Amino acid sequence: ELPALKNGIIEMKSSSIPIRQRFQTIREEKKTNLCLCADLTSLDEIIELSKQVGPNICMLKIHCDILNDFSMEKIQQLKNISRTFNFLLLEDRKFADIGNTVQLQYTKGLFQIATWADLVTVHVLPGEGIVQALEQSVQSIDEPRGCLLIAQMSSKGALTNNEDYVKGVIKCAEKYPDYVIGFISQSRLTTDNKFIHCTPGIHLNNTGDQLGQQYVTPRQAIDGRGADILIVGRAITDSINRIKTCEEYQQEGYNVYEQLRNI
Ligand code: 5BU
Numbered sequence: 298e299l300p301a302l303k304n305g306i307i308e309m310k311s312s313s314i315p316i317r318q319r320f321q322t323i324r325e326e327k328k329t330n331l332c333l334c335a336d337l338t339s340l341d342e343i344i345e346l347s348k349q350v351g352p353n354i355c356m357l358k359i360h361c362d363i364l365n366d367f368s369m370e371k372i373q374q375l376k377n378i379s380r381t382f383n384f385l386l387l388e389d390r391k392f393a394d395i396g397n398t399v400q401l402q403y404t405k406g407l408f409q410i411a412t413w414a415d416l417v418t419v420h421v422l423p424g425e426g427i428v429q430a431l432e433q434s435v436q437s438i439d440e441p442r443g444c445l446l447i448a449q450m451s452s453k454g455a456l457t458n459n460e461d462y463v464k465g466v467i468k469c470a471e472k473y474p475d476y477v478i479g480f481i482s483q484s485r486l487t488t489d490n491k492f493i494h495c496t497p498g499i500h501l502n503n504t505g506d507q508l509g510q511q512y513v514t515p516r517q518a519i520d521g522r523g524a525d526i527l528i529v530g531r532a533i534t535d536s537i538n539r540i541k542t543c544e545e546y547q548q549e550g551y552n553v554y555e556q557l558r559n560i
Pocket of ligand 1: 413497
């Protein structure tokens, strides 16, 4: 039984809308293509932050395995906030194992990711069976679920930046278009606009970090690289005023998107 499915009218309304459609309506209604990565180790802190920046984001990305204080009650609170402010919840799990194992990782254990994450990230490295397995495990959940395939990574020397690899990822997306909503990518991979391109490695002031992360600006990501959604972490979470910085990235991202749309 999923407690997530019982609470409140807002939740029931947004929970039945397909994820692709939610991205579109959120972008138009809230004027945002910003996904905040809250790479904080306290879920309490993420909950507080999400209430403050909820109106500015289309998606919140977390890594549940870095949280010191994870509990199903708290993640349920975050889920409710995501419904109230209308943003999607992405668990950046980067599944990368055989089908049987990823099914267990997705649905069991401390995190029971499938019960609360609208979206998860997936490596296609083990073969497309990984996607089939994940899709199969959420068939009984009566709320939309989807995934983003990791096609290209932002880090220096990533082995994913190989043409054949990326082709294989696109082929996999085309085979499972109901469950695969789009890609984590560093470039536009297909002209098929049903696939949403999400780009991490975004910063207005830095070009990288000390551990191989590489940044481009929101404009470079959207205009140059064809991103639909900007995934922004420390540029916001390490800033002095997170709310104000979040608004700045929202505005910059949406302005570039509107300019391109009007050309
Ligand atoms: P940053 O603080 O904006 O550098 O965080 C970027 C986030 O995006 C972080 O959570 C990474 O795990 C995630 N990420 C990434 O940076 N690059 C990638 O190629 C992929 C994920 Br896939």
